[in-house]
Amino acid sequence: MRDTKLVASIREAIVQSGLKDGMTISFHHHLRNGDYVLNMVMEEIAALGIKDITINATAIFDVHAPLIDHIKNHVVTKLQTDYMAASVGGVISKGIMDTPVEFRTHGGRPNDIAEGRTPIDVAFIAAPISDPMGNCSGKYGKSACGSFGYPLLDAMYAKKVVVITDELVPYPLVDWSVSEVYVDYVVCVDAIGDPNGIVSGTTRITRDPVGLVMAAQAVKVVEYSGLFKDGFSFQTGAGGATLAGAKFLKDLMLEKGVQGSFVMGGITSYLVDMLQSGCFRTLLDGQCFDLKAIESIRTDPRHQEVSIYQYAAPDACSSIVDSLDVVFAGATEIDTDFNVNVHTDSNGSIMGGSGGHSDICAGAKMSVIITPMFRNRLPMIRDHVTCVSTPGKDIDVVVTQGGIAVNPKNVELKERLMAAGLPIVDIFELKEKAERMTGKPQPVPHGDRIVAEVISRNGGIQDHIYNVL
């Protein structure tokens, strides 16, 4: 019988966990750009003289820029992640690491952990609330982040689990997400994150007229797709245009009296509004993006937390993405084979990652990419994307301000949308239309050093990312 798992400091937890050179540690990104935990842990690891660490993180944000020094000092020699923001990605793209970054999807990452392909030695869980035995949650506390979809799986499979919290409550925490059965050590610190970076107060839809036009068109695609009926299920990301799409879809559902089954995300106030107004029976939440989502998951039993494994793992008996009807997603580039890039900018520099993009597009009956024809005078529709993040076979429709392209494999869908009078154009036409306005983009040469591997959700290497020159 252990009375407590409390240890005095992050350093003591690291020492007691037995962390050694060459091991793998994991982090989750529910605290997003407000996260202090990854940096605090890495600082202690560096101070302890531990080297050659692999970091397996669900996402790396701009706030994690101190990682660059740890990489240069060989404290960190390998990164596995689903997303990497530009501040770190831009430096990685210069080729500072000997070993390529491994990019996975939100479904592929927990899948590979569960299957034993990417074992975790020590998982660090940034917990907005915990009891002394490690029952913890993201729903409460000054650093509340809402759903705790990511660490659930890491906790189950990591050899050692350290919970780092800034709100310690008496045993037992009511409404825990991660259970004490998996937790070895609990550390209480002053602050695990900056609330301003963890969530936005409100998420805002785009005011950009181009974004609003695309959103309205995307909703028309849904309306005439044949999928828009009672029981309909939906996911959208948190980008401005896709959120506008959610708003317009809500209006349409209420107008037509269609009641959906579930809406899933990345959850924002717009999806909570859809739940509260009765558009959907339930909301499935792997991650909250704003305060309204956090309040909702705390108080509304129809708003359910799901582990990211249940969300999207391809080797699960089934995951929720398998039951999805429609998704709205974005792109930094798309090509005439409908391949989508969300990893790099058009210069090939890392500034993102799949997250759940590949998972939801593979699972959904219809995936709709909403992207402008050009950004900053660069066309978004290319002969070949710089990086294949999601393969074209999983993309069904591309909505731009200059027309809607349907993947040629979807013969029936294309006919439906044309019959509805939507401006359906061939993707090659769309590309040329964009290029008439921006000029044909110059090919951007890259180096011959592989800085990252993009691993498909099913486990194969899907593409390589090379160093920028």
Add this chain to the structure above:
Amino acid sequence: MRDTKLVASIREAIVQSGLKDGMTISFHHHLRNGDYVLNMVMEEIAALGIKDITINATAIFDVHAPLIDHIKNHVVTKLQTDYMAASVGGVISKGIMDTPVEFRTHGGRPNDIAEGRTPIDVAFIAAPISDPMGNCSGKYGKSACGSFGYPLLDAMYAKKVVVITDELVPYPLVDWSVSEVYVDYVVCVDAIGDPNGIVSGTTRITRDPVGLVMAAQAVKVVEYSGLFKDGFSFQTGAGGATLAGAKFLKDLMLEKGVQGSFVMGGITSYLVDMLQSGCFRTLLDGQCFDLKAIESIRTDPRHQEVSIYQYAAPDACSSIVDSLDVVFAGATEIDTDFNVNVHTDSNGSIMGGSGGHSDICAGAKMSVIITPMFRNRLPMIRDHVTCVSTPGKDIDVVVTQGGIAVNPKNVELKERLMAAGLPIVDIFELKEKAERMTGKPQPVPHGDRIVAEVISRNGGIQDHIYNVL
């Protein structure tokens, strides 16, 4: 992407699961003596001509008496369980099986499954509600049983999982307990159980004056134990005298203004009353015993479902029993070394099992056995118990109508209780006192064939049960 996991019949699920001679299947007992599922599955397995099956069941009830024929026909050749009611236990005790039954505890069973010592080929989950992808729960439906603490672990570790339900709802079920990620097949049948056998309408405390006296004394033991203060935690079983103890404890907590942290069970209306009247912050529920408990777990967020692994698994980083202060438990016999028997009657015939008895007594700071000095003119306090279900080292106090015995290892506790004026007696005295009233019991000879092994929660063989003559 799979649209559904629905198969037409239990037989088809068995065939598709690949079940073959010599494999192991598992069941849970949330439907208690109303369960139809074990019998329905075994009937199909027998009809398919499959032989040499090991059944790993959380408990076997009287309703499962058809098992005896399956054993005689060699369809079933091994049983692993935590509890066996007398109708099956009595026949097993005659020595009809070549292989001894393996008895585990509610904590030891999931522990051994998780550690790979007792692998499950196919788990059958009796689900009062499910969606077509296998998200299922015990909280709703005509056969509602409340908490789904047992199958959570089986679902995670079994190679194949079959959900058998009598209430199929559209995807996704809101408020699932077992997740679709673990479920291979879903079968919808007319009825999975008889509601009258699943739960009792109300659980009743004893009216027996001896039981009431013992309950009152047990509560005095708690009051003066040094553990009765804010944050106090408690578990009790569902026997008549222990339930009366819960009722009296509630009165004392309200009178003294003590607020406990958690109460755990096997949950009855009495423990729900304690939650609702503010005696405890939360109620942790592995299994519901009555309708009020089921209504509470559906509607009160402070009433939380816990997996039986989290409840009591000894190899978990921690389980809830590790944080328990006081338990009330029963005994069919206890001996002068404080060993407790809950597996057999005094003739050595199987009529029970540890369930969580060993787990809670090992975990709690103070375990209180409430037992009369004699039943049916047989003394309950013996030189040696017929079967060691829970070792004496884990028992702290024995309360009878003829006095209270404290395990000699608890020097301080004994002093506290004596100082409080409680009738503390030596356990040998208690034994003699009982024997003065009943006569010294004749030793009951047993055969030399081992019919069951009692495996301690930590994995070693703790005792053997022999055939009755």
